[in-house]
Amino acid sequence: MGEQAANEVRLIIASGEASPDLYYRTRFLTPDPYIYIEIRSEKIIFVNDLEIDRAKKESTADRVLPTRDWENKLSSSGKTVSSVNIVSAFLEEEKIKNILVPFDFPLGYADGLRKNGFNITASTGPFFPERAFKSTEEAKMIRSVQIGVEEALGEIVRILKESTIREGFIHYGGRVLTSEAVKSILKKEMIGKNLLGEHTIVAGGEQACDPHMEGEGPLPAHLPIVFDIFPHHESTRYFADMTRTLFKGPVKNVHRELYEAVLEAQKKAISLAKPEEESRKLHQAVVDTFLALGYQTGEKNGRMEGFFHGTGHGVGLEIHEAPRVGKTGELLKPGHVITVEPGLYYPGIGGVRIEDMLYITDTGFENLTTFPKDWGTVAIP
Template structure:
């Protein structure tokens, strides 16, 4: 097994479950939904687990030593103490020579942090992720993300072709004699993701018409003809835990001239941004370039009747073991480095007209980028 995370000279403590905490999974490669105690101390990696998980952890965990917590819990109870996770970690650390300062994630619960301070520890709370090297992907990790993206593209192909083959009756789409709904398409797309060991863990967006104007609206109800349909697919591998992310916008039927212009403007903005991606580029500057492009093309951003319209989200974000991670391309942006995997996803949203978003997933390289997304997006593919 190739070790992903080498311990540092610091004493690191993470108490969480590795299904929720991507840093914990990165450090251990051990997936479990119950709380674990992960410790880096004295140049070694330790994983403290219950008896239930001990055998599997011995086989699977990428650590130097797996420790069962049963004896530690019994020792605490014999002293009349409650066997809290913080207390178990403390007892184990004392058996390893002790520590005064712990490096912990800033997301550690306040109560747990308080217990550790009561036990005498100074806490160095690190902003997530506690292991920032996770932002820079290895070739193997990029392959994992690319495989997830292929799964997303297969699901996208199914959705788009189902929409294309649907019949238009009374301004609604029909499939096999039934009104086609966002929910039905989502379920069928999810089946196809699961067939290739990917999970629709956070759902799939198939939003239509004015639903498109709320960028994270998942979409619901009958799908209308001649209106924008935003399809945003972000599967997670059940095997590697890495994510993919892509978005396309289509219209089944005829798009209005307004929608065609929105699509052309978004397409051109994304094309400019993608060409700007390389190591050393500034995420904030790229985002500002998108903002200026939209303003020059007459697409104003603001608020009407209490509803946001125009371009009011970031241009992109990192993707890896988390669906949204650094680096960011937005009002607050990071310098891009070779090995970052990022989305480029400008969008325009106007209630009464619809919404358009196009999203690709790219690997940043020293002299440019590699686009992991191959699904068609040119303006001639808007109408299907």
């Protein structure tokens, strides 16, 4: 066959659950690592006897090979049975020496292959750049997860409507409502829809000033409570991502103005979303809006305040993937799924963030997020 160029032979050794790239190419989920080799677009996987029948039924691989055959060859030749030596034996038969691997390919595997005489090149960018462009079917999978997220948060809205306010805190069912309790309810609601959510954020008051603070303790009344929910589907593995800021009880003017500023910035950024638009322009629109409204960003008393994160990111088989929507970015293209999530955070006041997901189409975008952002929904009496 002759030696192949590095960019023609790709190798992944990982589990389907741990590697979004591997799952993207094979659609085969496993808890344990298996070998994937791609030669001139032919997809080849090596699996053990436990998984081989399922792999033949479920995977999109062109060839499903039993590791048993290669283990026997190695044993008969007195070589150690290992993933590295199985790959080496196969590629030696194919007369291949150059291999392209993902940027985060395990060093132990790379060292072993180099020791066996192979040239290993790590990808400097996405291993499968086409992953960033979602088909309409993939967008439907993401939207399906989003529907579950919205239904789960809808249950929290119902609880907040039935809650009371005592001594500045929210009470439900005769006891103070905590961040932990709300996250537990959200998790229960989502798992009933086969959605697995980790690190869900329910952060109220001062805690909302740290964008990735997950939240703990009693939830305050009258202050903004940030809900950032980003599960993936247990079967399809696709994520969704939504943030809403809710209030229980009368809202002070300072918080109302903060919320209105974030909503205005989000609307302006969303209005720019279309194919061939630079994603950084969406971010700049947010920055410009906040500055025009008098909201400054910077360090004060040792803490950051204002708007100090990117405007968004891609969503798919990972919660954060291409493309970026920030100070640097790239041209938006049909198939991109991006978030638009501006926020303002001021210690002593609180934090507000609002996040939608957009699917870029040939002519503009489709908003995959339908949960309301109006005051009638977010300010719960």
